[in-house]
Amino acid sequence: MSTATATGTAEMIGLELARSPESPKEFKGKVTPDWCVGCGDFGVLNALQRALFELGLKPHEILCVSGIGCSSNLPGYLNTYGMHTLHGRSLPVATGAKLGNHKLTVIATGGDGDGYGIGGNHLMHTARRNIDLTYLVMNNQIYGLTTGQVSPTSRPDMKTKSTPFGNLEYPINPITSAIMNGATYVARAYSADPKHLTEIIKKAIEHKGFSLIDVFSPCVTFNHDNDFAFFKPRIKKLEDEGHDTTDWKAACEKAMAWGDEIYIGLFHENDRPSLDSLEMVLEDDTPLSRRPLGLSSEQGETLIGRMM
Amino acid sequence: MSTATATGTAEMIGLELARSPESPKEFKGKVTPDWCVGCGDFGVLNALQRALFELGLKPHEILCVSGIGCSSNLPGYLNTYGMHTLHGRSLPVATGAKLGNHKLTVIATGGDGDGYGIGGNHLMHTARRNIDLTYLVMNNQIYGLTTGQVSPTSRPDMKTKSTPFGNLEYPINPITSAIMNGATYVARAYSADPKHLTEIIKKAIEHKGFSLIDVFSPCVTFNHDNDFAFFKPRIKKLEDEGHDTTDWKAACEKAMAWGDEIYIGLFHENDRPSLDSLEMVLEDDTPLSRRPLGLSSEQGETLIGRMM
Amino acid sequence: MSANGLDFSIAIGGAAGQGIATPGNILARMFSRRGLHLYAYNAYQSIIRGGHILLTIRIRDREVLTHGDGIDLLLCLNQDTMDRHLRILGPGSRALYNSDKIQPGEAPDGVILCPMPIAELAGDSKNKLIQNTISLGVMMSLIGLDFSVLEEALEQAFKRKGDAVVEENVTMAQAGYDHATTHFESVPEPLPEGKKPLAMWTGNSALAMGGAAAGVKFYAAYPMSPATGVLHWMANHAHELGIMVRQVEDEIGVANMVIGAAHSGCRAMCATSGGGFALMTEAIGAASMMEIPAVFINVMRAGPSTGVPTKTEQGDLWQVLGASQGDFERFIVAPKDALDAYNTVPELFNLVDRAQCPGILISDLLISEGTFNVDPDLIDLQPEIDRGDLLVDPSPNGNYLRYADTESGISPRVTPGHEGFVHVVTTDEHDEDGVIISDEFTHPHKRRRSVEKRARKFLGVAADVSPPTLEGPQDAEVTLVGWGSTYGVIREAIEMLSEQGVVANQLTIKWIVPFHSEVVDEILSSAKRVLIVENSHSGQFARYLRSETGFSAHGHIRKYDGEPFMPHHVVEGVIELLESQAAIHIPYQEIIV
Amino acid sequence: MSANGLDFSIAIGGAAGQGIATPGNILARMFSRRGLHLYAYNAYQSIIRGGHILLTIRIRDREVLTHGDGIDLLLCLNQDTMDRHLRILGPGSRALYNSDKIQPGEAPDGVILCPMPIAELAGDSKNKLIQNTISLGVMMSLIGLDFSVLEEALEQAFKRKGDAVVEENVTMAQAGYDHATTHFESVPEPLPEGKKPLAMWTGNSALAMGGAAAGVKFYAAYPMSPATGVLHWMANHAHELGIMVRQVEDEIGVANMVIGAAHSGCRAMCATSGGGFALMTEAIGAASMMEIPAVFINVMRAGPSTGVPTKTEQGDLWQVLGASQGDFERFIVAPKDALDAYNTVPELFNLVDRAQCPGILISDLLISEGTFNVDPDLIDLQPEIDRGDLLVDPSPNGNYLRYADTESGISPRVTPGHEGFVHVVTTDEHDEDGVIISDEFTHPHKRRRSVEKRARKFLGVAADVSPPTLEGPQDAEVTLVGWGSTYGVIREAIEMLSEQGVVANQLTIKWIVPFHSEVVDEILSSAKRVLIVENSHSGQFARYLRSETGFSAHGHIRKYDGEPFMPHHVVEGVIELLESQAAIHIPYQEIIV
Ligand SMILES: Cc1ncc(C[n+]2csc(CCOP(=O)(O)OP(=O)(O)O)c2C)c(N)n1
Ligand SMILES: Cc1ncc(C[n+]2csc(CCOP(=O)(O)OP(=O)(O)O)c2C)c(N)n1
């Protein structure tokens, strides 16, 4: 039997109140981030906190799920429910949690190694499944936490601790891959443009289906190739170009640009229904995790009947 | 020390001779395939045997690596070196073998579950790595060996043993995914058009880099939605359409067509150098597996010197 | 019909694709409805067409625990079956075959050949599988049952396909029945009727249904024999029982999805076999570290690696024991048959909910794909549900600590969505508040406290698990020890041994973790002679038993050829080991399947 | 300088990002070149900036096996270091700190405070890390060495960065040196010089270099602490040594790529830690079934799950033991220090090549990230290479059977590319010719033969592995048993115990599989009192020892707080367990890092 041992009175209540937060600061977590000074991830955390605030969400309505990596430390810095799981596994965990309680706003976060390296297959399948999640990848084109090895988004020829003679592998383009794999909201953002990033995150959370946001979030310690100085002059916004988000060809073309111009913004969006909205088991709107357990006598009898 | 215990004289030599085979039959393996009568995989096996023959390859120069599934039983039916490995793992095994002996012609084979389901991440990364392999996926849009569950290429709403109420997930398009992930030869073929399939396989083997061939290879036992009757009227050849294989947009567009017309043929090809040709360790052309072992005294001294 | 009452085995042999399942199911359901106890074992290969399948249905008027030692009635659907198995039939047993196509070969003394002129009996039927129906008719006559019993069963089986199909089948069966009645001699005593109709299930459906009864709301899987049956049951019942069932891209995804769903508050479960289980191990350790309860099932098949996918073995014990890095808390349990599997699932869920850690259930092909029947009244449809310290309707508490270091080690659990309890769970070592200690200062004292908290919590809950008990005469000459699925064969062997004057008893270990070291050591140390019976080459269980107790058994009976023990294998092993004082006996597998 | 000769520990503490590694390396190299023995242990956190790092370099005039029990000279780079560690310093030890920024607090009796006015000494240097260089100068003076020794070391260290950098560093170091000479008292006896220069390496570079010496041509990895050092070494040496080094998408890919390369004929290797190892287990079983030799390294860190990535533990033993489903052949070995790690790699490759199966090497953070030095003449650069029955230049043989059922169980091996030997290897159970038996008829006798062939082959080769021996006085009062990295701390503890009049000896188990059950049982059964020392909460090794021998130890000394044993921890444990007859002792970790 479930026991209810909670004690405490309303006065003891901490930050997470029934009222909506009054400032993005209320989304600050228990711990101060231990990222390196200047790390791009700070910008992402701030933008996420602001986006949640501006959407009027409350901390307890949100679950933020990460893998392992510098970027994956984010849930610890956010005042929402969180899970800091295994390297590469944020998406299946987030999927399970979303399906278990589809009333939660579920956000997955992590790095490029986490999401496109070891976790690449989950991304492909979560995208086609179109689970209603927002996936925020802090893409620094390097393995930060493990002190600087090549990542699936590292540029060709890049010298890293594991490729001291230069990277021979062609980098992944998360945007074109996600579009082709059926993600229904595919965007790119830049940690140093927090306003734009905040907007992109807000729209992603509002989007009903799987959203990928690939954020350039420079690692100032281990990636000296793709730092803020590299991005600053190159970043252009799709919003300034009249890009048509229903045109996959244009989206892919713009996503492939990697020279004097590198685009951020919403590349592609469509309204294919999300899995949770199609799944008949969720027609009864009560989250699965809140439904009564066990078999009714009627269900039990039917089952036994079929065994006779 | 290595021992050489082989005995036997030239007369005892079996099928695999220094001479080139005189017919595709010499590529028949020890065992008769136990696929169901009418299974699409027979056509793939035959075409592969013919392609190897027509290319003048000898059985011992070839290594065929598969995962697990009905389709993955193929190496046992082929008179070449073979490895029947783990479900989903043919590509990393094949990569290791190719890099260990880059003189081998390495072919990976398997099913849609094997290659796009559990093995999806290896496909993405092998493609961008552009390892010189030919990957032949017998795509029957179902899990055959496990008796008929949904696969990543099963059509929406398809009823299978694991989706008795219909598949809710959007299928993967292996062609567009592979193009976006950097595969340098991306083709589709049809088991019931062996001549075309043979040509596609030959060109893939000749292509220096990673080649994906997605073959419609119907499962006559468990997939009654996408059987020969389904494909027959729909299959159209890109070769008849003057398709430009350097135009990725056209390639993706044609690959997406899934109605009255479904295209087979070579969608995309480019000549990005393969990893094995870029890797300095292979500049000395002797395969790694045939080089002398251990450190030279000079190498040893240098190493010790650095430790002082 | 032996002195001990009815004991009759029917075997149907043929190739994959010859439709063995249909007559097998019809027979089994028919016997089950008549209240006869049965167990069916299907020996098959990992191919879709061809190969060799031998389905054995053993019927008794009391509980059946194994497929027994012999065949009383063999239906050969192809020549291969005849060639393989005629030689092992004993006196008084019968071999049925299509005499148009199959040559009987030389039958051992006393075997009664029953040739069926199928073409003649089938008349102008175009149904390729009609020999199966005709054979059913023949068999009914041979076992001395009224045709009406079969007629009803056929109606039941084919009614979905329409009247014409029913009629054709009834006619053909009647032809077989009549042919047999005129040409063959029935068994001396017709098969009796039991007390009340019995229900029928496989171990896999029992596991799935046990999950449903325990309140599982989320089931994820990647297909893998011999665990796929659980997925199929769940998929079929998803809508009616309100269970979310998902086939995932791989077993890593499965395990992690289950963890996500479990964390949201659902009871969540998954099943796979050794290869898939290998891929789940990292996640199992993660669940333990995050203190998330969920159930992972490993249905063993013959290994290593891909091994023999359609054959049984108890070879994954050490894999399950080592199912993640580090010291991590988890329950491990191995039920002994289908009913036990059903009951174990809710029991395990209660334990993992209380201890907030993963639970691993080990089954094997023998249980999971075996067909058992059971008195429906024994199936507890509303088992107790105890979710432990899960706060379902908590009132906000300003300083909730997800990993509060309580005296019991159990930290009251709140799932995401509740106001006032926001917390972060992590796979990194963490402090009471969930903040990871390696993030700032990996304080060795905090680390030690966390390790000890988790261990204490587990031990507290584990103390409630019942220890194993010795079954049979206390002063037996020999004690047979086994775990999981060998329970049945050992029990039957003990009955047979007692007929031969050897007094044996049995100790079956169901709970692998917690292991009741003291109880087991006490029982075994005072036993006269201890023999371990297990389906593994290296004796994984014997070594585990020793690791937990220091106890070394006197002898071992092991089988690892893919086929399960038959009772006489164990009996012969016991007698040989008693006589020869040898350390090990490997039975010879007579039936080549 | 104790009665037993030199024994001096220097510790440098600060935050990540304060550049502790540079002065640490300069000191270590300098001592090493002077022929002093040393071992360096770096206690750090899993973050890039901040946190707390404490690097301890212990110097002796004879072999150093651990980082010892105390600190003689503590350099505090920040206040935090002072606050944490001043209190544990003993009489006569010195604490150095930047007196501009750091408050010393209350020093225990006899501790000598050495404040450094860094700003004043640094003058107008803009180098943020200049306090490190100044401190080096101060330390040189304190330990009584000539400045020229440091000058040479600084030139060596900074010459790549150009003359200006060298000059600045030398000037600053000189300022520190001069300041110390005038203000502080040096140690009573200046650090002596050893016999000949020693070489320096970490356990990870020893593992990598051992691979190179063994002839590894293919190394694949996915980064994971504390195994990443092997990848970095391999990547740096790839071109000059002709080794293909690949970083792969995940550990599943790593393991399978290694298997592919091994099958092609390369010696192939990979290293990871528990979480990555979990993902490799399915492939390890596959290699065993396909009979492909390859080496898999698991460098343990504190678990479970992500655990404490920068801390040590011996908690993955059962994970490694259960590293795949089914009964599969593999060697498991745990070297005891860097040199042993180096030697073990070629030895393991010879064994796996001969037995055609995988080998697992277990290391831990303590060995892998520890800095050891070694007499370069002890490093065998051309170890024996025995590839077993690998036919490198076979002449065609019409009926080659890849899995020929020979008497020894070893089937001569031919790699792809050779004419006349075409074969298919499979993870499904197969017959001598590689044809899978489940494909057509899963013949139980064939299955049994294959299982027995593989087991026989393994046992034959395993018989050549040397059993462990008892080190120390045979008639000791107490026998300390450990495995892997605890070798050193146990040996030092035994020396200390003997000073206290307790006669102890030690048994270190290096080979986990094969386990020398008889030898070990004999040794332990005749020992007076057996205590097991291990870095694990649950006593994984104690239980494994019992599973293989039935032997239960009299007592246990266990640590699981992330920090390694210090010699006095073991000494105190032994004394307590001898006196109190308690079963277990958990040392208290005094240094909070
Ligand atoms: C199974 C497994 N393999 C490897 C690791 C080690 N590891 C931790 S974080 C990481 C990569 C980090 O890179 P990324 O995901 O890009 O995150 P970043 O640190 O750059 O933000 C790796 C390889 C792990 N924790 N688990
Ligand atoms: C790790 C693991 N999980 C699951 C399985 C079971 N399994 C064998 S084949 C297969 C899928 C087969 O489908 P596909 O790859 O499409 O091949 P097909 O049989 O359709 O040719 C599965 C799930 C396995 N062998 N290993």
Ligand code: SF4
């Ligand atoms: S290492 Fe790089 S990614 Fe990690 S915190 Fe520092 S700057 Fe950020």
Ligand code: SF4
């Ligand atoms: S089950 Fe399907 S895929 Fe497998 S052999 Fe039969 S037809 Fe082919």
Ligand SMILES: [Mg+2]
């Ligand atoms: Mg990164």
Ligand SMILES: [Mg+2]
């Ligand atoms: Mg398929």
